[in-house]
Amino acid sequence: GQNIDQPTEMTATEGAIVQINCTYQTSGFNGLFWYQQHAGEAPTFLSYNVLDGLEEKGRFSSFLSRSKGYSYLLLKELQMKDSASYLCAVSVPGRGSTLGRLYFGRGTQLTVWP
């Protein structure tokens, strides 16, 4: 089976930096995605890593180590609006003509305090 693990909850204060970790064990690997999901809304795409290293996008960065089955999402200069659930998802290739699919972790609920 596929296993994606991330912490259930995290808290931080406005202006701080927070790192959300994700570990995975999957039968294949085609890339790792991070999504942000505000309460009652759909997930929105944040980042994609397929090679080892750090990808930076403004206040958000995502890191991948394929050999360790590990990724993290780094959020800098936290704002109240960053309070949301952050979903880690691994793309696993399909077999034969089967489409590859995403396996999601349960999400990390981040609360940002003033």
Added chain:
Amino acid sequence: SQTIHQWPATLVQPVGSPLSLECTVEGTSNPNLYWYRQAAGRGLQLLFYSVGIGQISSEVPQNLSASRPQDRQFILSSKKLLLSDSGFYLCAWSVVRGQETQYFGPGTRLLVL
């Protein structure tokens, strides 16, 4: 630009009643389409995916079914709803072009009573 629509936004249905949720995508051709369910406090569960018209793959056996009558239309159905069918239903699309990022629709919140 691409947009994805889902309706209805919210639905309250009695146990045993039928269900039809619709998803349409605009601004892209031949997308891969997906149905997910997100139960309270749980992760996203893939229910069905489709790579083309009439081509449906099921991930989890259940009392739900899916159909793709047109290239950019994906429908989730049930003949008789169960209490356990309550949840947040999300439709997503992707284009096979290397990265295959999935983009989600606004979702339908279903409550079965």
